Amino acid sequence: GIQVEQSPPDLILQEGANSTLRCNFSDSVNNLQWFHQNPWGQLINLFYIPSGTKQNGRLSATTVATERYSLLYISSSQTTDSGVYFCAVRNYGGSQGNLIFGKGTKLSVKP
Amino acid sequence: GAGVSQSPSNKVTEKGKDVELRCDPISGHTALYWYRQSLGQGLEFLIYFQGNSAPDKSGLPSDRFSAERTGGSVSTLTIQRTQQEDSAVYLCASSLDIAGGRETQYFGPGTRLLVL
Numbered sequence: 001g002i003q004v005e006q007s008p009p010d011l012i013l014q015e016g017a018n019s020t021l022r023c024n025f026s027d028s029v030n031n032l033q034w035f036h037q038n039p040w041g042q043l044i045n046l047f048y049i050p051s052g053t054k055q056n057g058r059l060s061a062t063t064v065a066t067e068r069y070s071l072l073y074i075s076s077s078q079t080t081d082s083g084v085y086f087c088a089v090r091n092y093g094g095s096q097g098n099l100i101f102g103k104g105t106k107l108s109v110k111p
Numbered sequence: 112g113a114g115v116s117q118s119p120s121n122k123v124t125e126k127g128k129d130v131e132l133r134c135d136p137i138s139g140h141t142a143l144y145w146y147r148q149s150l151g152q153g154l155e156f157l158i159y160f161q162g163n164s165a166p167d168k169s170g171l172p173s174d175r176f177s178a179e180r181t182g183g184s185v186s187t188l189t190i191q192r193t194q195q196e197d198s199a200v201y202l203c204a205s206s207l208d209i210a211g212g213r214e215t216q217y218f219g220p221g222t223r224l225l226v227l
Binding site: 031033035041042043044045048086088090097098099100101102103104 | 142144146152153154155156159160161167169170200202204209212214215216217218220221
């Protein structure tokens with residue numbers, strides 16, 4: 001099955017810094033979503049982005065489907081950005097409803 | 112409701128007992144998903160329902176796990192004869208559809224299951 005690798009596994013930032021999180025996947029995808037899981041466990045959908053670029057406030061994401069990777073950019077990080085960021089994909093020919101999740105990047109933003 | 116809701120929030124049970132976990136999806140969402148997240152791990156797909164189609168059960172780890180979705184809305188995940196390795200957070204999500212750019216998944220708060 002499709003493999004999803006996220007890097008780095010852990011990231012510590014000072015408040016105000018910028019960061020880039022990466023998601024590599026091993027096959028063509030027709031669905032890619034980024035999620036943030038806050039320290040209380042709630043998963044929030046950040047982007048549905050199987051291709052192209054999107055921006056939402058301080059967050060933006062780019063997926064280059066032909067090269068099988070996606071990037072999540074966080075600018076001017078805040079302590080509330082702390083948590084785990086997951087990338088999830090569905091590949092062509094895969095189960096329609098089955099998103100495969102990476103292991104996540106754990107982000108800690110220090111004040 | 113405004114979002115996906117799940118109940119109970121927490122469940123402690125004894126090994127061998129059966130448990131039922133409930134999920135109320137966002138109104139109007141045709142697709143509903145169950146995932147499991149073990150401590151410090153990523154999410155593991157269990158099952159999904161879409162409209163009136165037969166559910167995709169390919170992620171269920173054993174025949175002790177089953178799920179149903181009544182009336183295209185509320186879903187119940189049942190674990191029979193619970194084992195300690197079933198301890199995890201069980202997450203439910205829903206989406207408008209499973210194609211056409213309407214696949215954004217919205218998650219509930221989860222049910223934390225502890226099997227003693």
